[in-house]
Amino acid sequence: MVSPTVAILRFIAFICWTLLLLLPYLVLRLVATDAALGYSRFYWRVVTRLIGYTVIASGAPLEGAGPVLFLPNHASYLDIIILGSLVRAYFVAKAEVAGWPGLGFLARISRAVFVERRPGATVRERNHVRERLQAGDSLVLFAEGTSNDGNRVLPFKSALLSVAETGVDGPGGVVQPLMVQPVSIAYTRLDGLPISRALRPFFAWYGDMTLATHLVGALGLGRITVEVEFHRPVTLAEFGSRKGLANHCHTVVAHGVTRLLAGRAIGATPRP
Numbered sequence: 001m002v003s004p005t006v007a008i009l010r011f012i013a014f015i016c017w018t019l020l021l022l023l024p025y026l027v028l029r030l031v032a033t034d035a036a037l038g039y040s041r042f043y044w045r046v047v048t049r050l051i052g053y054t055v056i057a058s059g060a061p062l063e064g065a066g067p068v069l070f071l072p073n074h075a076s077y078l079d080i081i082i083l084g085s086l087v088r089a090y091f092v093a094k095a096e097v098a099g100w101p102g103l104g105f106l107a108r109i110s111r112a113v114f115v116e117r118r119p120g121a122t123v124r125e126r127n128h129v130r131e132r133l134q135a136g137d138s139l140v141l142f143a144e145g146t147s148n149d150g151n152r153v154l155p156f157k158s159a160l161l162s163v164a165e166t167g168v169d170g171p172g173g174v175v176q177p178l179m180v181q182p183v184s185i186a187y188t189r190l191d192g193l194p195i196s197r198a199l200r201p202f203f204a205w206y207g208d209m210t211l212a213t214h215l216v217g218a219l220g221l222g223r224i225t226v227e228v229e230f231h232r233p234v235t236l237a238e239f240g241s242r243k244g245l246a247n248h249c250h251t252v253v254a255h256g257v258t259r260l261l262a263g264r265a266i267g268a269t270p271r272p
Contacts, residue, residue, distance in 0.1 A: 002202075006052075007220030013050040017043075018106070026109065037088045040110060044084035052223050053082070059230030061087045062181050067133045067168050068233070069161075071249045072183035073257055074142035075150035075204040077103065077211075078218060079185055082226050089138035092129060092160070100211075113139060115160070130163045133178060143246065150187060150204035151197055151261075153254040158246035164236040177235040182249040184256025189225035194263065227260045 021043050028036040048055055062068045070089055072079065080091055092113045098104045107114075113132055115125040132139060143156035167175040187195055187203040195203075202217040203224070231252045239245045 002217050002220040004216055004220055007216045007218075010051045010219040011215065014047060017046060017050055022109075029109070029111075041085060041088060044081055047081055048085050051081070051219055052221070053078075054223060054225045055082055055085055055228065056225060057086055057228045057230065061089075061183075061230050062179055062233045063088060063138075065179060066176055067136055067178065068138040069133065069164065069178060069180045070138065070140045070183050071143050071156065071180060071253065072140065072185050072228075073153045073253050074144050074147045075185070075187065075200075076147055076218070077205055078187075078203060078226075079142070079147075082185060082228060083140055083183070086228060087138070087140065089140050090132070092139050092141040111137075126160055126162050129160060130166070133163060133168050143249070147205055150200045153250060153257055156246040156250040156253075158242045161236070161242040161246050164242060164245060177237055179233045179235060180245065180249065181233040182231040182252045182256075184229040184231070184253045184260060186227050186257050186260035187224060188227050188260055188263070191222035192225075195224075229256045229260060231256060 021039075025036060025039055025043070028039050061070065068089065070083070070087060072083060083089075084091075090111050090113060091107070092115060093107055095114045095116045097107050097112070098114050100107075113129055115128070129139065129141075141160060143158075143161070144154040145157045146154070148154050161180075164178045164180055166178075168178050187200065189195060190199065202214075202221060205211075205214050205218075234245070234248065236242060236245045239248050
């Protein structure tokens with residue numbers, strides 16, 4: 001079922017595309033940050049096609065209303081490619097990602113926010129995230145804190161959601177509540193057929209899986225359909241506490257994942 005040849009060809013196409021766009025991206029980062037975000041989204045959209053992934057989205061990411069904190073579920077490093085093709089935002093990643101070969105370099109030059117997920121580091125990491133939001137950057141935070149098998153959504157950790165307790169500068173410099181948008185992502189079809197629970201580990205990366213071996217499976221199959229649902233944006237004030245916000249977003253995202261895996265997406269359309 002898995003073709004190492006297809007995986008290698010797709011990986012080579014990814015490397016060539018990355019090298020081709022790298023220098024223009026670095027120049028844009030220096031002269032026009034907003035343009036660099038749009039350029040990055042274009043880059044990831046082409047990557048999805050090169051590696052054989054079709055992205056179908058329902059709803060829309062919130063844009064133009066100040067910084068947004070996107071809260072998706074997390075099954076794999078592939079989530080970054082999929083979401084990067086849809087949102088104009090930077091990713092919050094665990095600190096060890098910065099040291100990964102290749103992927104760490106891409107994360108660093110794309111201005112990812114690196115956080116340490118250990119006791120005692122919460123305040124410093126929260127302040128770093130808050131600074132980026134105050135600077136007007138929208139961020140993608142995987143609130144489960146780790147990836148999983150893609151069949152379920154782990155509870156959302158509320159610690160970093162404390163950034164939603166204070167306002168951010170919106171359009172015109174007016175202080176406004178931080179908008180938080182839950183997002184569901186699911187790997188649903190292989191060559192048009194539903195992906196079974198047994199096949200999901202080819203896409204979900206968790207536990208003690210090795211990256212190289214997993215890449216062969218993730219890139220060596222046929223055409224993969226990934227469905228993403230953007231839910232109604234909310235604020236912390238609607239729930240009274242960061243824990244209440246985390247629980248609400250977890251419930252919405254988990255229900256969305258269940259719906260997508262069952263083939264009941266709401267108003268889904270292929271991404272242009």
